[in-house]
Amino acid sequence: MTNQQVRLRMSEEKRFQKGYPLILQDYIERLPELQEGELFDLVGAQGTYYGTAYYGVQNKGIGWIVSKDPVTQLDRAYFMKLFKKAYQLRQDLHDDPNTNAYRIMNGEGDHFGGLTVDLYNDQLLLQWYSEGAYSFRRIIYDVLMEVVQPRSVYEKKRFDRGGEYIEQDDFVMGETTTFPQMVKQDGIQYAIDLNDGPMTGVFLDQREVRRYLRDELAEEKTVLNTFSYTGAFSVAALLGGAKSTTSVDLAKRSEAKTIEQMSINGIDFEAQEIRVMDVFNYFNYAERHQMKWDVVVLDPPSFARSKKMSFSTSKDYDMLIERAANVTARKGTIIASTNTASLDMKKFKKLIEEGMRKAGRNYKIVEEFHLPSDFRTPRSFREFDYLKVLILQLKN
Template sequence: MSSEVVLQVNSKFSSKYKGGYPLIHQEAITNSRDLKVEGTIIKLVDEKKNFIGKGYYGRQNKGYGWIISQNEHESLNQAFFKRKLTAAIQERRSFYEDKETTAFRVFNGEGDGIGGFTIDYFDGYYLINWYSKGIYTFQPLIIEALKEVVEFKAIYEKKRFDRDGKYIEDDEFVVGKRGEFPIIVKENGVRFAIYLNEGAMVGVFLDQRHVRKTIMEKYSNGKSVLNTFSYTGAFSIFAALGGATKTTSVDLANRSLNRTIEQFSINDIDFEAQDIIVEDVFKYFKYAVKKELKFDTVILDPPSFARSKKHTFSASKDYKNLLKEAIAITEDNGTIVASTNCSSFGMKKFKGFIKDAFKEMNMDYQLMEEFSLPEDFKTIKEFKEGDYLKVVFIKKIG
């Protein structure tokens, strides 16, 4: 790590950072050219040279780095990281004691005081996701701090930042005893197969825990369920266990087929009684309309941005039209579960997409319930972008 660099905050942004906003944007800094090496310790000051905060330089798609301390004299050493990790893990003590849920987030970046990395727990295995070269320069300190704070079977890591323009999947094992994959974890008693050794995608998105449980308990029994952008079929598993007459899982990725079959099988569900389709979701919508297929529950959980041979999807631009496609194949009085992890807009705008989609389809609707991030995905009010998840259950009134 390099020596400390002093950065002056543009006067327009001073109050924002003094109020606790943690992400350092290039446009907020008057001398950003002084930043040369990622991992450099930075001290933010206002136009009168008054101290604002201390952090590090690390470029990711969100910004130029993070403020991680309001103490000008604090050393960003192993003891500092140990204090942050200890506090985060203590807040999640109840999760560790829950025998029916053995996978959850134990450190959520800026929500727990240090933007740029997260740590997830999978039944004794810890997975660290690093989002910039800058935070990764602290890797030895953070690993040693984590080793002091928790007992573990093994620690794995994912470097989620570009190196020379591409994501490189290194050997991701750090310390402990290598796992034999898949490892089987539980969420509300439901089993998931997890792979910590096969790139960035491990098998389940932990932030949808409450949504999956709600689908199982309220929107599945006796229902036909379509799960689009289904990945490894997690929503479909919960729907089937909730009494769905049939689930249909659609995803473009070839590996989604075997992984969805695996998830059904480890939960003792006959996968042959379900439909698992490898296809572009937009192509499937057209097929469903042509065949006059209708579903009682339609789940929409697309990535924020996706590109296939024929389609480019951006949640901020295209979600309304995606909803219109779903409305067309949802039964009257059926349910659409609309979800997005796009952080560039909030719930108000998302509900605007819903309103416009139903209006353009000349259909009425009712908002049933909504969800954001679960408790283990801790956020802070000063950084609204961090509370990225928006899920709305919508009844199509017929």
């Protein structure tokens, strides 16, 4: 049995010589008829072999390289080696008594794009981003049960099937669980639900930023947490000694979720302000009342829409920075974050510079964060490191 060959355009060969893992439709000469999950060999114009990939449609991608050596099947031994290595690379987190929620396999960063695996205490959550990746589910679950030995396993399917986008949660195996369940990162507790749509209750990739807010910024400060979701940044700030927090999010259930997160950490939520409100309307309110905060957290979704306006991080982050700077106290701090993969750090910094210019505020960047170590990314290709966080210290 041999794999079909897919030939690269000559102009794209250089990136694969460097080990690029994702194959886009535009990179290849012609796509033969392939089934989701079918293996194929990626070759150059002169027949040079660049790796074996599986076919899996994901956004503009049509496959991921999974082996630098020719293979005709991904068997149990392949996945056992893959997941054992990924699991061992997180040994420092396994050994950390204060953290039990983190990523144990991060797609292309662990050499199998289209799948992520997160550990929430003794429960696993798999997120599938293509039907091609999902076609290997049975053998992957079998291997993970042996390597990780979780109490229960959940999955989220996030891909197109026959032109229909699948966004589905499922319990897979093990013990059924009643949610919410409690997990912790750096000693902070979070209530999570693995069976409630695309969100779980906490963004695991912001672990290091929340720790920095708690340990380095929050003490005796007032904190405004915008696009606050379940209030995780507010909790971190209060546990770091913040005077007060204001959490603002348009989603109606954000209030109940924020109260829940504060309560499980022993925080008196009634002493904090929690607003279910459009963030930009709240900026208007704050400016009218001349309200200021020592620390402002900006962690917006890539795209948001309300009744009166829409917001895109790649186009409008300068406006967001301007509005935030207007409510930041003299010599205050802004935590500026984006998870928009298409917005690179250079452009992100340009948008921040423009927003600060419009606000008439001078600043310096005092810290820079990317994805934490458990969210492994290919070292040579920074575009897979989607998280960009800058700590902005205002000078005036």
